[in-house]
Amino acid sequence: MSVFCQIDDKHVPLYRVVWISVVPHFCGSEECQREGLYEVQLEQGETLWATADEQARTLHAIEAWHGEEEDDLLEEGD
Numbered sequence: 001m002s003v004f005c006q007i008d009d010k011h012v013p014l015y016r017v018v019w020i021s022v023v024p025h026f027c028g029s030e031e032c033q034r035e036g037l038y039e040v041q042l043e044q045g046e047t048l049w050a051t052a053d054e055q056a057r058t059l060h061a062i063e064a065w066h067g068e069e070e071d072d073l074l075e076e077g078d
Helices: 050-078
Strands: 006-008 010-013 018-019 038-042 047-050
Touching: 006 047, 006 050, 018 050, 038 050, 047 050
Parallel strands: none
Antiparallel strands: 006 010, 018 038, 038 047
16 A cells, blocks of 8 residues: 555655545635635645545545554554
8 A cells, every 4th residue: 555645746645644624615715726625734734735536535545544554553462
């Protein structure tokens, strides 16, 4: 399993993701270029904007990555 996910045109290490918004961005500004995108907060206060598909794939990748670590810990404890 890769420790990277693709958001926009970037390959992002999963361990850098701090949080992912549940609802798409909406500010009501006519000039906003982020409407309908999901905010992905990275370490150091960096922000990326993901499509709904990218948001879902990133969440799935983090859950799989976390589960993989949990399984590894269980095997080591046996």
